[in-house]
Amino acid sequence: MPVIETKDLTIRFGDFTAVDKVSMSIERGEVFGLLGPNGSGKTTIIKALCGLVKIASGSGRLLDLDVRQHAAEVRQRIGYMSQRFGLYEDLTVRENIEFYSGVYGLSAERHARRFADVVALTTITPYLDRRAGQLSGGWKQRLALACAIIHSPEVVFLDEPTAGIDPVARRALWDLVFLLSGQGVTFLVTTHYMDEAERCGRVGYLYNSKLIALGTVDELKRLPAANPPGTARFEINCPNVMEVLASVRLLPYVHEATIFGQSIHALADLSAASALAAAVNVTPRLIEASLEDVFVTLTNQIRNAA
């Protein structure tokens, strides 16, 4: 039985379709990544699964409950952490955790047990009596996670949890996510970071309110739509990437070209490898598509079709 299941989930705000026939199914203990540009519908899907927005058509089920009919029960069994954290900055770490414990109606003994658990898990003990506002971003995030899981939720939504957090703290958060998913907690994570997407077991990519790709990272990288027959991806290492990019984009056999750090990634006809080498004066290296390459290719195809 899937823990999260949507079938043709459609959400409209007036004339605007925010989520368009999205179907996905997430199993217990999965870490599922939801990617897509801003406004593509990621947060709206999470809100719908929390029973906060009206579903126009299709269905959303969470823990085998219809989210429209059982919003209150669903909310008791999910945790939610957004990039804004939802912390009270003038309250201490302890008071924040105690508040959410009260909100979820934990009994005194269950609170004592869970409090000890989440504090140990997030190793936030030294800061218990510090005001949340005085914590660094990374610690705030851990506190937010502690608050979001105080009631042992079976599903946790992380909505861009690592926006604006330093890399060490990001890694620490992901370690916690995997620890919990190992215990059977299901995660739905939205993110803009490709390295985070690659950590997810499966990934869905939303574009213009539609789910245009869904699968494991490897499956997506090998997607035929992202790797048209007769084409290949080349990495071009050159000192003046900006100038080269402009000229590469004009070549008739290059379908796409984007900058990747100090190099250019280009999707070009395989047969034109030598022509490309001649055009840029270096030998392009054949590479496998990255997740970002895949998303760029898929969105370009949709844009060109429109």
Next chain:
Amino acid sequence: MNRFSGTVPMMRKEFLHLRRDQGTVIFALLIPVVQLIIFGFALNLNVRQIPTVVYDQAPSQRSRELIERFRAADTFAIRGHVTSDEELYREIRQGHAQVALKIPADFADRVLEGRGATVQLLVDGSDSTVSGTALMVFSSLILLENQRLSNSGKPILEARPAVLFNPATRSPNFFVPGLVAVLVQIMVILLVALSVVRERERGTLDQLTVTPVQPLGVMVGKMIPYVVLGFLEICWVLLIMRVVFDVPINGSLATLLLIAIPFLVASSGIGLLISTKAQSQAEAFQMSFGTMLPSIFLSGYIFPINNMPTQFQYLSKIIPTTYYIDVTRGVILRGASLSELWVNGAVLTLMAVVTVALAARQFQRQLS
């Protein structure tokens, strides 16, 4: 599903915010003192249409003529006749009338005899502006009547004015009790509105929406600490009133404090309603201060409601302060009891229920 789910943790958290936010508590306790001292002094205003009852112990041609003179003066608005001293006092204590004209049984005979016909004017002194005007107009009316009746220039009518409550007609006695209501309402509205809008600005409200907490739980939990703070503020301001301004409390303090509760809840309800509309703390500030002017000028705090154009009188009826000012003056100055003021308590309770329910509904609607 419990509709009040989350009330207790919300309330506890809100108390913690208050404890952290010393500024708010100082604001709540210090500002009223400053304002009391600034506002606690007199304002003299023109008064007309003072609600008046007549106790004519023996109706006669003479007494009817006299009553007509009063009716003709714009200062008095005769609301009715009473038939006993008891009824007369009750009308004034309940605030239905501020002035009573009492004409003794021997009035007509004594006018015919041409000597010593007394006319009594009993004035509610709790509103010093009104009572001052009433007394002044009364004596000039009697003076004119004497000139009309007597050819010899010897006065026939004898004016016997009496101020019933607040006999010294001290201004503080009139303004200070009303100020209690005005100040507390503004403070409660503002603090409640800000506390909700602050959560919206900081995103914690979004977080709460994904928890089992219900809108009513959020609202009621947020409200209680401010109702408690408002209650303490009322006690504090009453203490200052008693000690600094030397205004005695003639009625029962318990009545005053009991009716304070629905008044405070209704004020918080307005704060909650503002918070559902205001998008930022600045906006909440503006809207809260927007409620300040009507609650000062239309509540009867400064201008007697009877003087207002009819539309404004209707408006004054939907302001909680109007009812609580009436209660403070009733209890503090006139010694009115709960049985005489229960209507105010009932109206405030109704307002409390309506505002909180509306706010919770509005809140629920915004979520979906």
